[in-house]
Amino acid sequence: MAASTLAALGLAGTCLLFTYVLLSLVAGRRRLQHIPGPAWAEWTPLWLVRRQLGGRISRDLAALSKKYGSIYRIAPNWVVVSDPAEVRRVWAARGPWHRGEWYGMFKFNQPVHTIMSLTDNAAHGALRAKLVPGYSGRDVDNLHAVVDRRIADLIALIERNYLSARSGPLRPMDLAQKSQFLTLDIISELAVGQCFECLAHDTDTYGQIAFVTGSVPLMVAMAVVPRSFGLLQHPVVQAVLPQDKMAGVMRMMALAQAKAAERFGPSKKVARDMLGSFVAHGVSPASAWLETFGQIGAGSDTTATAIRMTLFLLLAGSPASYAALQREIDEAVRDGRVSGPITDDEARQLPYLQAVIREGLRVWPPVAGLMPKVCDTEQVVCGKRIPAGTNVCWDAISVLHDKYVFGDDAHCFRPERWLDEEDADKRRAMEQVQMLCFGTSSRWECLGKAIALIELNKIFVELLRRFDFSLVDPLKPFTTYDASLSIQSDLWVRVQART
Numbered sequence: 163m164a165a166s167t168l169a170a171l172g173l174a175g176t177c178l179l180f181t182y183v184l185l186s187l188v189a190g191r192r193r194l195q196h197i198p199g200p201a202w203a204e205w206t207p208l209w210l211v212r213r214q215l216g217g218r219i220s221r222d223l224a225a226l227s228k229k230y231g232s233i234y235r236i237a238p239n240w241v242v243v244s245d246p247a248e249v250r251r252v253w254a255a256r257g258p259w260h261r262g263e264w265y266g267m268f269k270f271n272q273p274v275h276t277i278m279s280l281t282d283n284a285a286h287g288a289l290r291a292k293l294v295p296g297y298s299g300r301d302v303d304n305l306h307a308v309v310d311r312r313i314a315d316l317i318a319l320i321e322r323n324y325l326s327a328r329s330g331p332l333r334p335m336d337l338a339q340k341s342q343f344l345t346l347d348i349i350s351e352l353a354v355g356q357c358f359e360c361l362a363h364d365t366d367t368y369g370q371i372a373f374v375t376g377s378v379p380l381m382v383a384m385a386v387v388p389r390s391f392g393l394l395q396h397p398v399v400q401a402v403l404p405q406d407k408m409a410g411v412m413r414m415m416a417l418a419q420a421k422a423a424e425r426f427g428p429s430k431k432v433a434r435d436m437l438g439s440f441v442a443h444g445v446s447p448a449s450a451w452l453e454t455f456g457q458i459g460a461g462s463d464t465t466a467t468a469i470r471m472t473l474f475l476l477l478a479g480s481p482a483s484y485a486a487l488q489r490e491i492d493e494a495v496r497d498g499r500v501s502g503p504i505t506d507d508e509a510r511q512l513p514y515l516q517a518v519i520r521e522g523l524r525v526w527p528p529v530a531g532l533m534p535k536v537c538d539t540e541q542v543v544c545g546k547r548i549p550a551g552t553n554v555c556w557d558a559i560s561v562l563h564d565k566y567v568f569g570d571d572a573h574c575f576r577p578e579r580w581l582d583e584e585d586a587d588k589r590r591a592m593e594q595v596q597m598l599c600f601g602t603s604s605r606w607e608c609l610g611k612a613i614a615l616i617e618l619n620k621i622f623v624e625l626l627r628r629f630d631f632s633l634v635d636p637l638k639p640f641t642t643y644d645a646s647l648s649i650q651s652d653l654w655v656r657v658q659a660r661t
């Protein structure tokens with residue numbers, strides 16, 4: 163073929179491609195033109211990618227809600243809802259919505275799905291039914307003992323390395339890091355039957371924290387561009403991935419695979435633990451290790467954020483609440499209403515503790531990701547027409563700080579709001595919205611909620627009955643990067659033994 167013909171074909175192809183891209187952009191823009199939002203977000207997902215990489219996405223969304231109202235657009239095919247009632251309706255267990263492609267990041271590039279990456283409701287429901295008995299603790303003998311044992315490890319570590327005498331030198335402790343050591347030790351022992359021993363060695367033994375810090379910001383940014391995860395397999399991308407940060411996660415995967423393999427085959431190990439429950443209820447070998455691996459991610463950063471941010475809010479947001487909680491604990495200990503260590507049932511009888519836990523999760527939700535849901539038919543949300551296939555996300559901060567539900571001081575940490583409310587309907591409405599932090603009443607409700615609450619019920623009592631905490635630098639209390647979950651460090655505290 164003549165060079166001139168080739169050039170003409172090339173030019174025609176480029177023009178066609180350009181026209182296609184332009185028409186797609188215009189069509190994409192027109193679909194959601196009736197929903198307000200930032201100008202650039204009408205045309206390209208790059209606006210959202212940039213925000214996601216900026217490390218303050220939930221605060222950015224809350225600011226957009228103030229400007230645009232209860233529903234706004236953040237990308238050509240993405241909207242965000244900040245009205246709690248509408249979020250509950252979209253997430254309703256029997257509703258027509260399913261998860262969006264965003265959840266593909268939780269497939270971890272493996273051939274089979276995890277419970278968190280499944281977007282098909284029927285397939286998700288089938289796998290969930292096999293996991294529920296293990297997560298609920300029904301089939302598991304060691305749940306409470308594991309939590310008690312690892313909290314004892316944290317106490318021992320503090321007493322060994324981090325106690326500051328009242329008049330002696332400061333021995334600062336990074337509460338952000340130690341909270342995560344605790345939750346990693348608990349979840350690794352529950353998930354694979356082998357504790358990571360981060361607390362015993364006072365280090366991130368499997369490099370899990372380094373991995374999350376190094377990879378999650380990129381993952382959540384990629385998740386808003388459909389199918390971009392395929393790129394991760396590309397040799398060029400593989401070459402630029404931080405191999406040192408990947409090494410730990412590879413070891414974690416290998417451990418999960420080895421531990422799951424022990425549960426299958428002719429001489430299989432049978433045990434009444436979480437993995438044992440998954441296998442007993444029909445989870446396949448390929449899924450068993452992956453669920454276990456996913457559990458370590460889902461169960462460590464989240465609960466660590468709840469622990470450290472609740473303690474921080476007590477220290478910085480409301481010293482009076484800190485004192486009230488410590489008083490409740492002291493009185494319960496004195497009256498013999500709590501054992502050593504406290505049981506979950508005993509903790510549930512401490513009203514101020516329960517209010518503190520609820521309030522901590524509400525003010526700083528550990529999972530504030532977009533979590534988009536999609537419907538295959540046209541819907542109406544917040545009074546606006548939502549075309550089929552649109553990603554409908556929640557604005558976690560606006561929902562959980564809603565003034566209509568929680569009062570004018572909704573953004574403040576005030577545990578008393580849970581104790582003072584006398585109107586039963588109002589209180590129920592508050593609880594329903596607050597529990598959205600676990601996805602409660604949706605078909606995707608957090609499977610680890612019971613485990614997380616056991617940890618929270620115990621940790622504050624065991625720490626505050628022994629120690630006094632204060633911030634080392636109240637003007638620079640900690641660093642945080644908001645990437646759907648909070649990546650936090652340098653929450654330095656002074657810990658003193660109580661006399």
Ligand code: HEM
Pocket residue numbers: 277278290349457460461462464465468527528529533598599600601604605606607608609610611613614
């Ligand atoms: C305070 C701590 C925690 C919070 C705030 C939290 C929050 C959430 C939320 C909001 C979801 C729903 C996601 C969606 O709608 O798609 C979820 C799902 C999930 N969480 Fe948690 N979580 C916490 C702790 C844990 C723990 C400790 C574990 C493991 C032991 C865990 C395991 C899971 C799993 C497996 C799912 C997927 C459920 C499904 O798809 O059916 N979470 N979590």
